[in-house]
Amino acid sequence: MTAQHACDTADLEPGEAMRLDLEAADGTPLPVALVRDEDGEFHAISDICSHGQVNLSDGEVDGCTIECWLHGSTFDLRTGKPLSLPATQPVPVYPVTVDGERVLVDVDTTADVAR
Template sequence: MSNDGFTKVCSLNDIPEEGALGVEVGDTPVAVVRSEGEVFAISDICSHAEVNLSEGEVEDGAIECWLHGSCFELSSGKPINPPATQPVPTYAVKIDGDDVLVSLDTKNS
């Protein structure tokens, strides 16, 4: 279902507090993340090791790659620490009632 370029990906209840949910928007893997009361959408693929970021820990507005420990800012996709040096795309999020909608029009890359 598309709404002005936004696609419903899950409900708010599907996303753990300070956690992530891996979803697909078309063929694009996206991690929908809740941190510090906000919801973010970020590429679900680490720019360093190409593993799912949604399987990592979420804390203080960042998500950690479970494989090598790189952390990415949820708001910008920028790596906070090595070994990752390249950012991951982030996507626009809208909340409509209990529905979480994501647009693949990249906010930052």
């Protein structure tokens, strides 16, 4: 696992999201939405909505979901699966590790969203 430092825990309050450009394995920037759900857990998903090609990090966090601000699709932060239309395709989800105050994201690995 090649985890990258995304932010410190104090940088993101529960119910907030931020956009990050992390480095993919080939060195290109990868847009990631780092989200802290209302229970304080961190999640990392692709920042690009699978329907509207807009930043999910600009959307509203509700429980363990994030809503795309443009068309209202909601995505499960744990699986990346869309929970409402118009999106029908999941977005990639990346493993997050909290090491002390550091939040680490591994963009080289994606979660199995077929579950």
